[in-house]
Amino acid sequence: EMLEAEPSLVVCDMHPKYNTTAVAESMGLPVMKIQHHYAHILSCMAENDYLDEVIGVSFDGTGYGMDGTIWGGEYLKCRLDGFDRLDHISPFIQSGGDLSSKEGWRIAASILGDFAGESSEESCDKAKDICSSLEICSSMEYSILNNMARTGVNSILSTSAGRLFDAVSAVLGIRRSSTFEGESSTALMFEAERWLRRNNRSISDYLDNETEHITTDYIKSINLDTNLLVRDLTQKALEGEDRSSLAFTFHAALSDIINQTCQRLSNETGIGTIALSGGVFQNRLLLKLTKERLKKTGLKVLHHSLIPTNDGGIAAGQALAGLIRINQIK
Secondary structure (H helix, E strand, O other): OOOOOOOOOEEEEOOOOOHHHHHHHOOOOOEEEEOHHHHHHHHHHHHOOOOOOEEEEEEEEEEEOOOOOEEEEEEEEEEOOEEEEEEEOOOEEEEOHHHHHOOHHHHHHHHHOOOOOOOOHHHHHHHHHHHHHOOOOOHHHHHHHHHHHHHOOOEEEEOOHHHHHHHHHHHOOOOOOOOOOOHHHHHHHHHHHHHHHHOOOOHHHHHHOOOOOOOHHHHHHOOOOHHHHHHHHHHHHHOOOOHHHHHHHHHHHHHHHHHHHHHHHHHHHOOOEEEEEOHHHHOHHHHHHHHHHHHHOOOEEEOOOOOOOOHHHHHHHHHHHHHHHHHHHO
């Protein structure tokens, strides 16, 4: 009424349990449901006035995937009229429903115990001991979580990059759980930045002399596997390596994994533009490391400056999708 406009289409997230989905379906208008991470990339394309195909790196906490699992560490081939999922971070089991988005120790235990794989009883016992040694969780908590994952009770497969940060924060003893959204991951970023300040280093200086943390051999040794990265950092934590240094190693390694994955996908698709979106890229350290790496390899990088990179900006992507649909109908 305020805009004196008559809506002809309602656009919402495709998550069946979101309140916005229920509101959209109650309006008596055609409903268009947009996958969460695709909407993130569309919002980035809209802000940058970019209409051609991109490889979208959509990293956030939670989004309903096309396969019914939790997405959040996605590499998407995006165009204005649709997308293809090209790759994603290593999957893990999230157990505990909403608690798993607040308690990073649950994700750490899941990755260390390889709940999503075919781990042996011996390896599970070893992971339980590690969790106890690093005070990630108690033996009882580990056993309960393991049983939940094995039996499928309140457990779901996830590729959430946001939860990956929470897991590393728990492993390094920074935050076992969060009392507000993003607390664990933000504390992890602060710890990594502490290493830079302590060593009087800038990000550019680090990338020009990248030998202390990340080498080509190191990245090859973990095979671009984010779960292996977490396990490797855990081993280093057990050996007593400096926490700030390990926090920075995580950021540096993840940015290189993103870079190498994008290089491969660019070669496979012929697309030379990368769009970075999703709440994880509120992490200024990860964003700068990733941008600089991608630019050094000759790829064009789109990112947010005005529209929020988190869910605060997702409506812009949904609106763009709706506008395209309306124009197609006309």
